[in-house]
Amino acid sequence: MTDFPxxxxxxxxxxxxxxxxxxxxxxxxxxxxxxxCPRLAIDRVKAHIGGGARRMLALSFAEAGHDEAGLDALYxxxxxxxxxxxAVETRAFDGCLAALDTLARRGARIAIVTNKAxxxxxxxxxxLGISSRFxxxxxxxxxxxxxxxxxxxxxxxxxxxxxxxxxxxVGDSIYDITAGRAAGVPTIAVSFGFLDRPVADLGADAVIxxxxxxxxxxxxxx
Ligand SMILES: O=C(O)COP(=O)(O)O
Ligand SMILES: [Mg+2]
Numbered sequence: 001m002t003d004f005p006x007x008x009x010x011x012x013x014x015x016x017x018x019x020x021x022x023x024x025x026x027x028x029x030x031x032x033x034x035x036x037c038p039r040l041a042i043d044r045v046k047a048h049i050g051g052g053a054r055r056m057l058a059l060s061f062a063e064a065g066h067d068e069a070g071l072d073a074l075y076x077x078x079x080x081x082x083x084x085x086x087a088v089e090t091r092a093f094d095g096c097l098a099a100l101d102t103l104a105r106r107g108a109r110i111a112i113v114t115n116k117a118x119x120x121x122x123x124x125x126x127x128l129g130i131s132s133r134f135x136x137x138x139x140x141x142x143x144x145x146x147x148x149x150x151x152x153x154x155x156x157x158x159x160x161x162x163x164x165x166x167x168x169x170v171g172d173s174i175y176d177i178t179a180g181r182a183a184g185v186p187t188i189a190v191s192f193g194f195l196d197r198p199v200a201d202l203g204a205d206a207v208i209x210x211x212x213x214x215x216x217x218x219x220x221x222x
Contacts, residue, residue, distance in 0.1 A: 003106075004103075004106035004107055004108055004218075004219075004222070005166065005218065005219060005221070005222020006108055006165075006166050006167060006168045006218055006222055007107075007108060007109060007162070007163075007164075007165025007166050007167065008108065008109045008110075008111060008135075008158065008159060008162045008165055008166070008167035008168075009103055009108045009109075009110055009111070009167070009168050009169075009170065009218065010110075010111045010112070010113050010155065010158050010167060010168070010169040010170065010180075010185075011110070011111070011112055011113075011169075011170045011171070012050075012112075012113065012114060012149075012169075012170065012171035012172060012173070012175075012176045012193075013112050013114035013116055013121055013124075014049050014050065014114065014115075014116060014172075014194065015046070015049060015050065015172035015173065015190075015193035015194035016093075016170055016171050016172045016176070016190055016193055017092060017093065017096055017112070018090055018091065018092055018093070018096075018124070018128075019090065019091055019092075019093055020049075020090045020124070021042050021045065021046045021049065021194060022042055022088070022089035022090070023082065023085060023086060023087065023088050023089055023090045024045060024049055024053075024056065024082065025040065025041075025042040025045040025046075026081075026085060026088070026089075027078045027079075027081045027082035027085065028040065028045050028056065028057060028060045028078065029045075030077075030078070030081045031057065031074050031077050031078040031081070032060065032061070032064055032066075034074070034077060035061070035066060035070075035074060037061065037064040037065065037066050038064055038065075039064075040060055040063060040064060044060075044063060045060055046194040046195075047194065047195070047196040048060055048063075048196075049173075049194045050115065050172065050173030050174075050175050050176070050194060050196070051115060051173070051175055052115045052116075052140050052148065053075070053078070053079065053082070053116065053117070053120075054071075054075055057071065057074065057075055057078055058071060061074070079117075079120075082120065083120060083123065086120065086123055086124050086127055087124060087127040087128055090124065090128070092128070092130070093190075093192060093211060094210070094211065095210060095211030095212050096211050097130070098211065099211040099212075099214045099215060100133055102215050103214075103215065103218075104133070106215070109135040109162045109163070109165075110133055110134055110135060111134055111135050111136045111137070111138070111158045111161070111162055112125075112134050112136070112137045112138065113138045113149065113154045113155060113158050113169070113176075113179070114137070114138070114139055114140065115139075115140035115148050115149055115175060116139055116140060117139050117140060117141050118137060118138070118139025118140075118141055118142045119139070120139070121137055121139050122137055122139075125137065135161070135162050136158060136161040136162060138154045138157055138158055138161070142154065142157070143157060148175075149171075149175040149176060149178070149179035150174070150175045150178035150179045150182070151179060151182070152179050152180075152182035152183035152184075154179065155167070155169060155179050155180055155182075155183035155185060156183055159183075159185075166222075167183075167185045168180075168185055168186045168187070168188065168218055168221060168222075169183070169185050169186075169187050169188070170187075170188045170189075170190065170214070171187070171188075171189060171190070171193075171204075172189065172190050172192075172193020172194055172195065173193070173194065173195075173196070173202070174196075174197070174202055174203075176189075176202075177189055177202045177203055177204045178203075180204075181203065186205045186206075186221045186222075187203075187204040187205050187206075188204055188205065188206045188207070188208055188214070188217055188218070188221070189202045189204035189206075189207045189208075190207075190208055190209075191207055191208065191209045192209065192210070205221055206220070206221060
């Protein structure tokens with residue numbers, strides 16, 4: 001038996017476990033280049049991440065002055081580039097892997113619920129050599145249309161796939177916190193993610209500024 005209050009700790013991927021912003025921005029900018037549009041700074045692309053790659057591309061193109069027409073072909077181009085360059089600069093946030101080690105030692109199952117396509121999430125985790133840490137990986141397309149965050153469906157699915165028990169969810173966007181709240185689990189927002197608004201406005205039960213604070217915060221929420 002463990003004295004840890006949560007059997008399952010779920011994580012968002014982009015902007016929460018991993019800083020994927022440079023590689024996602026490179027894929028967006030490769031696509032903008034091909035369409036003759038000006039490039040965007042990484043920080044501008046960051047604010048568009050979290051609601052799925054198609055939304056990221058649409059918001060980035062709108063910001064670069066391009067309309068929606070032809071976006072589908074550009075989307076395919078962006079995904080192909082990203083798949084080929086998925087972990088050039090992507091790294092886990094400071095302290096993330098040590099915190100996952102502690103959670104595993106304390107007996108928690110660790111899971112991912114991302115709005116990235118599942119095959120890209122798995123490819124990224126495999127490339128970084130960290131797949132085996134996660135009991136399950138649920139992508140934005142895993143449960144079909146309408147069942148990605150902010151729907152609670154992928155959080156419920158995570159709990160089921162992890163064998164049930166008390167869960168908490170950690171994320172960096174309104175999609176994460178809305179999904180977690182709708183599923184009835186405690187939520188933690190990371191202040192170092194890809195924020196599109198002040199972190200306090202996400203409505204999470206707690207905010208952490210560093211992975212060193214994760215386990216103590218989970219213990220407090222439990
Ligand atoms: O593809 C995205 O927008 C990122 O997804 P995530 O933040 O849910 O991992
Ligand atoms: Mg995110």
